[in-house]
Amino acid sequence: MILAVDVGNSNTTVGLFDAAGRLSFLSALETDKDKTKDRCAIDLLGVFGLYGAEIGSVDGAILSSVVPSLTATMTAAVGRLIGCSPMVVGPGIKTGLNIKAEIHNQLGSDIVASSVAAIHKYPSPSVVIDMGTATSMSLLKGSVYEGCILMPGLRLALEALSERAAALPPISMETAAPVPLLGRTTEDAMRSGVLYGHASMVDGMIGRMEEVAGQPVTVVATGGNAAKVLKYCTHNIIYDADLVMDGLYLLYQKNAEKHRRA
Numbered sequence: 001m002i003l004a005v006d007v008g009n010s011n012t013t014v015g016l017f018d019a020a021g022r023l024s025f026l027s028a029l030e031t032d033k034d035k036t037k038d039r040c041a042i043d044l045l046g047v048f049g050l051y052g053a054e055i056g057s058v059d060g061a062i063l064s065s066v067v068p069s070l071t072a073t074m075t076a077a078v079g080r081l082i083g084c085s086p087m088v089v090g091p092g093i094k095t096g097l098n099i100k101a102e103i104h105n106q107l108g109s110d111i112v113a114s115s116v117a118a119i120h121k122y123p124s125p126s127v128v129i130d131m132g133t134a135t136s137m138s139l140l141k142g143s144v145y146e147g148c149i150l151m152p153g154l155r156l157a158l159e160a161l162s163e164r165a166a167a168l169p170p171i172s173m174e175t176a177a178p179v180p181l182l183g184r185t186t187e188d189a190m191r192s193g194v195l196y197g198h199a200s201m202v203d204g205m206i207g208r209m210e211e212v213a214g215q216p217v218t219v220v221a222t223g224g225n226a227a228k229v230l231k232y233c234t235h236n237i238i239y240d241a242d243l244v245m246d247g248l249y250l251l252y253q254k255n256a257e258k259h260r261r262a
């Protein structure tokens, strides 16, 4: 069994892959920058307990973290639980991606993982969208990572409105009723702006990226906000909740032998 941990800015996702490469559980914990090594280890133990899985069955682990202050802490916590160091997505890891970037290891490890999975699972060229704390959109052509667009995520946009405009209240994105395009209350107007605005931004960017690609693209989206936003998009977008996890599993396989020798 392979343990995969994805530390994002909002959530830390924990997945356990069985011998056939299928997820036997997928768990989400909140990301807390101030967690100690022991707290991280206790939380992971709790996840195994919750899903009735054995820590002793884990043969190896892989970690992606885009929260620098937690990378070493989580590495140590996982290492303590499974008895060997996890592979950490970063410099030295073979990805198979030809990353067109000025500073190579600046690209977020979650973006590296979702790109590796998209190349494996979907026709090229592709646009990969991750709607988490930030919304990222990447263009992939074959194994070439052409570049990225970074935008504030849904919740960040909503929080910025209420924090910076005195008369706008803090509200939640969740409503039972469908969000009308034209709000007749301040809250509906804010929700429309953020939801339809995000969907329109994504649709518009897909068009621009398709122009750059010079041909039609496969579009795949993941992340905690994706399902909410895709409902309002006009492009045909595949929803793949497990893209980062699948990428981590593929990266583990690509690097397992080298990691064992290290």
Ligand SMILES: Nc1ncnc2c1ncn2[C@@H]1O[C@H](COP(=O)(O)OP(=O)(O)O)[C@@H](O)[C@H]1O
Binding pocket: 007, 008, 009, 010, 011, 012, 031, 131, 132, 133, 134, 153, 154, 155, 156, 222, 223, 224, 225
């Ligand atoms: N189960 C959920 N239901 C609704 N919204 C969610 C859920 N989980 C996360 N979110 C939203 O998605 C965002 C986090 O998504 P996620 O992909 O986990 O981000 P990150 O990788 O940045 O931690 C949060 O801003 C939150 O608004």
Ligand SMILES: CC(C)(COP(=O)(O)O)[C@@H](O)C(=O)NCCC(=O)O
Binding pocket: 008, 009, 010, 066, 106, 107, 108, 109, 110, 111, 130, 131, 132, 133, 134, 135, 136, 148, 150, 153
């Ligand atoms: C773009 C991100 C902030 C997304 O993080 P997330 O929303 O998944 O928490 C993260 O991938 C990151 O910090 N990237 C480093 C900069 C880059 O990818 O160019």
Ligand SMILES: [K+]
Binding pocket: 006, 007, 008, 009, 011, 012, 013, 132
């Ligand atoms: K995450």
